Amino acid sequence: GDSVTQMEGPVTLSEEAFLTINCTYTATGYPSLFWYVQYPGEGLQLLLKATKADDKGSNKGFEATYRKETTSFHLEKGSVQVSDSAVYFCALSEVGNEKLTFGTGTRLTIIP
Amino acid sequence: ETGVTQSPTHLIKTRGQQVTLRCSSQSGHNTVSWYQQALGQGPQFIFQYYREEENGRGNFPPRFSGLQFPNYSSELNVNALELDDSALYLCASSLGQVNEAFFGQGTRLTVV
Numbered sequence: 001g002d003s004v005t006q007m008e009g010p011v012t013l014s015e016e017a018f019l020t021i022n023c024t025y026t027a028t029g030y031p032s033l034f035w036y037v038q039y040p041g042e043g044l045q046l047l048l049k050a051t052k053a054d055d056k057g058s059n060k061g062f063e064a065t066y067r068k069e070t071t072s073f074h075l076e077k078g079s080v081q082v083s084d085s086a087v088y089f090c091a092l093s094e095v096g097n098e099k100l101t102f103g104t105g106t107r108l109t110i111i112p
Numbered sequence: 113e114t115g116v117t118q119s120p121t122h123l124i125k126t127r128g129q130q131v132t133l134r135c136s137s138q139s140g141h142n143t144v145s146w147y148q149q150a151l152g153q154g155p156q157f158i159f160q161y162y163r164e165e166e167n168g169r170g171n172f173p174p175r176f177s178g179l180q181f182p183n184y185s186s187e188l189n190v191n192a193l194e195l196d197d198s199a200l201y202l203c204a205s206s207l208g209q210v211n212e213a214f215f216g217q218g219t220r221l222t223v224v
Binding site: 004036041042043044045046089091099100101102103104105 | 116118145147152153154155156157160168170202204212213214215216217218
């Protein structure tokens with residue numbers, strides 16, 4: 001079945017550092033890929049998505065590229081801020097499949 | 113435009129009891145999905161409702177059931193509660209496809 005494997009956390013960085021959170025997936029078809037963010041005490045918010053190979057999703061300075069050859073969708077940001085502290089989830093959904101399959105999440109803490 | 117709202121935000125139940133969680137979908141959305149997020153884990157798909165019919169189910173026992181109403185709001189019912197049912201329950205609404213799912217803040221259920 002489908003699965004998503006995320007870089008284990010927690011991850012602690014200093015403000016303005018470069019961020020990478022790794023995500024790889026296993027799917028039988030050609031999934032759409034997502035990054036969701038969960039701030040403390042809140043639900044999930046869609047951060048960015050990509051629907052086909054080589055697509056780049058971007059939002060709020062974050063970006064991720066759909067790499068079919070390596071089945072990866074790594075999240076990157078060039079300069080993180082304290083406000084980026086949250087839990088980040090990588091997820092996929094297959095065409096015609098109604099559910100999102102999530103990774104276990106990566107807790108990110110940014111220190112001033 | 114109102115977002116996805118869930119009620120209650122927190123509740124505590126005793127093992128063996130029954131619980132009903134509620135979700136109001138975002139205006140214009142006709143599809144509601146429910147997820148269970150155990151502590152430190154990613155959300156797990158429970159089921160989805162589309163136009164008042166169940167439209168897919170994850171690996172959860174029959175004591176997890178649901179309803180969707182004509183206004184597209186939804187309920188999640190859990191019978192015979194077990195300690196392992198303690199989790200954050202997330203509702204997500206979308207217009208048809210899962211690709212544009214918007215999540216509520218969740219209901220934190222504690223079973224004692």
